[in-house]
Amino acid sequence: MKISSKIYAQALIESLEQESDLSNIAGNFLTILEKNKQKKKLLEILDLLEDEYARSKNSIFAKIYSSHALSLEKVEIIEQKLEKSTGKKIMSKNVIKNECMAGITVEIEGKLYDYSLAGTIDSFKKQLLK
């Protein structure tokens, strides 16, 4: 029976909460994946892991893309704004993405909010094509 990536991610989070030996957890996890011939799903599972972890803590996971690392202060401001708009606690991660050029792009609950310079240029390009 094929196990979905989401189930793997949830199981991994439960294991992390119950056991402190990370190398043991990682080893067992990889063994199970190999046994089930689902090693290809590893990246997808790791991607879901953050979302599922946040969900287990009654939070929403948000990815904040920027061309350079944001200061903690700025990340906190962004989280506060997102919490205000979603009404839920936010757990975020700043991902460096050079393509942004400047500004930020926020990915939350499968939606992308683009406030980057690259996004503005792209929007301008789309306007020109109309």
Add this chain to the structure above:
Amino acid sequence: MESLGIDLKLLIAQVVNFLILFLVLRKFLYKPILDMLDGRSKKIADGLKCAEESEEKLKSTETEAKKILDKAEKEAKEIRDQAKSDAKQLHDKAITEANTKGEKVIKNAKEEALSLKESALISAKKELSSVISLAMEKVLGNDLDEKSRQTLTAKAINEL
């Protein structure tokens, strides 16, 4: 009679001579001449009759010829009218077809021209937008200093 100087014998002989001459002339001269005259008259009458008949025939022929001519003219007129009518119909049809074809060709040409224009416009827009966005990326990406970057990021956070 003798006192009158008339010789009776001579008179009788002259009377007899006259009668003989009369009979001879009548027999050999008057009758052939009269017969000849009768024949001549008859010939003339026949000739006149023939002439009249010929004239009548001529008139009849002329009338017949006129009828035939009239009929021929009428038929010719009908044929000419029919030909004119057919020619007009063909002409009208040809003009209508030519107009229809012409309109179709013009319509197709217009549509093609419009399509080409739109394609050219879209292509030009794409080209222009690519060039402008590339230029913007180059200029802004390369020349963006840290301060500007921070300002833009702060602005983005405020817009959130």
